[in-house]
Amino acid sequence: MARNQGISFVRDLRYRLEYVGLRFLIGIVRLLPLDIASAISAKMWRWIAPFNRRHKRALANLERAFPEKTPEERERIARAAWENLGRVMVETMNIDRILKEPDRLHVTNGHWISRYKDKMGPALIVTMHMGNWEFGMWPVMLAGVNPAGVYRQVKNPYVDRYLRRQRESLYPGGLFGRGRAPTNDETQKTARLIMDFVRQGGRLGFISDLYDAQGIEVPFFGYPAKSMPIAAMIARRVGARIWIGRCIRIGNRSCFDVNVNELRIPRTSNQAEDIRAITADIQRHFETWIRETPEQFMWSNRRWS
Numbered sequence: 001m002a003r004n005q006g007i008s009f010v011r012d013l014r015y016r017l018e019y020v021g022l023r024f025l026i027g028i029v030r031l032l033p034l035d036i037a038s039a040i041s042a043k044m045w046r047w048i049a050p051f052n053r054r055h056k057r058a059l060a061n062l063e064r065a066f067p068e069k070t071p072e073e074r075e076r077i078a079r080a081a082w083e084n085l086g087r088v089m090v091e092t093m094n095i096d097r098i099l100k101e102p103d104r105l106h107v108t109n110g111h112w113i114s115r116y117k118d119k120m121g122p123a124l125i126v127t128m129h130m131g132n133w134e135f136g137m138w139p140v141m142l143a144g145v146n147p148a149g150v151y152r153q154v155k156n157p158y159v160d161r162y163l164r165r166q167r168e169s170l171y172p173g174g175l176f177g178r179g180r181a182p183t184n185d186e187t188q189k190t191a192r193l194i195m196d197f198v199r200q201g202g203r204l205g206f207i208s209d210l211y212d213a214q215g216i217e218v219p220f221f222g223y224p225a226k227s228m229p230i231a232a233m234i235a236r237r238v239g240a241r242i243w244i245g246r247c248i249r250i251g252n253r254s255c256f257d258v259n260v261n262e263l264r265i266p267r268t269s270n271q272a273e274d275i276r277a278i279t280a281d282i283q284r285h286f287e288t289w290i291r292e293t294p295e296q297f298m299w300s301n302r303r304w305s
Contacts, residue, residue, distance in 0.1 A: 081295055122239070215279075
């Protein structure tokens with residue numbers, strides 16, 4: 001590993017040690033059968049996570065989303081969500097293995113794949129942190145259209161590089177990185193890059209369920225939530241399609257059902273209002289799906305101001 005320029009020796013050494021530790025952990029995890037490793041990680045996260053300060057955020061988000069549920073019900077959902085995240089951690093270390101076992105991935109409405117194969121045109125595939133979101137792009141991969149993706153960069157450059165390589169099989173068109181706390185300038189730069197990519201006929205996937213300080217306020221579980229408008233902006237301005245999808249876990253194994261639907265794109269004389277309507281429609285779809293399987297959604301993320 002060549003040393004990264006602009007990083008002090010001490011920080012670079014720390015990053016390298018973190019990377020070596022991660023690779024050691026991954027090596028141990030991959031010695032076990034996938035479903036056994038996933039189950040162990042799930043139980044560990046279910047037990048440890050409630051001691052994490054993010055558990056309080058998860059419960060606060062659940063109280064806002066489901067005021068009709070009892071505290072005990074919300075606690076159960078939060079712990080199940082942590083358990084799901086524990087499984088996702090192991091599955092991210094085994095993406096290659098999962099892709100080699102097609103029986104683990106099922107597409108509910110896969111009929112559109114053959115319909116749009118070779119004639120999809122520019123498209124955006126918008127997903128959320130549900131089930132195992134890493135596989136939300138699987139139907140588009142089956143269509144053979146070489147999608148790219150947008151992902152949140154990890155501060156450690158060695159770990160970031162490794163995770164990029166792990167995802168290459170799902171994003172053969174490449175990956176556009178954005179910082180963990182992007183500035184307005186960085187957000188605009190990323191938006192320009194991906195808009196040019198889609199304008200030239202590219203297909204791009206990204207997760208769009210996080211709080212966005214520069215976003216548009218639209219309803220989410222009855223409360224205004226600043227949401228990412230990038231997909232709506234690109235689709236409206238360059239004439240791209242939007243496919244909205246989810247990947248939910250089947251049972252307690254590393255098996256998934258992926259559901260993808262095309263979103264209607266309004267094109268009125270008021271472009272700003274069209275973008276707001278599309279953004280709201282995306283979040284409305286997310287909310288509907290979350291209500292069906294709340295225990296598979298990542299409640300610990302920030303969603304409201």
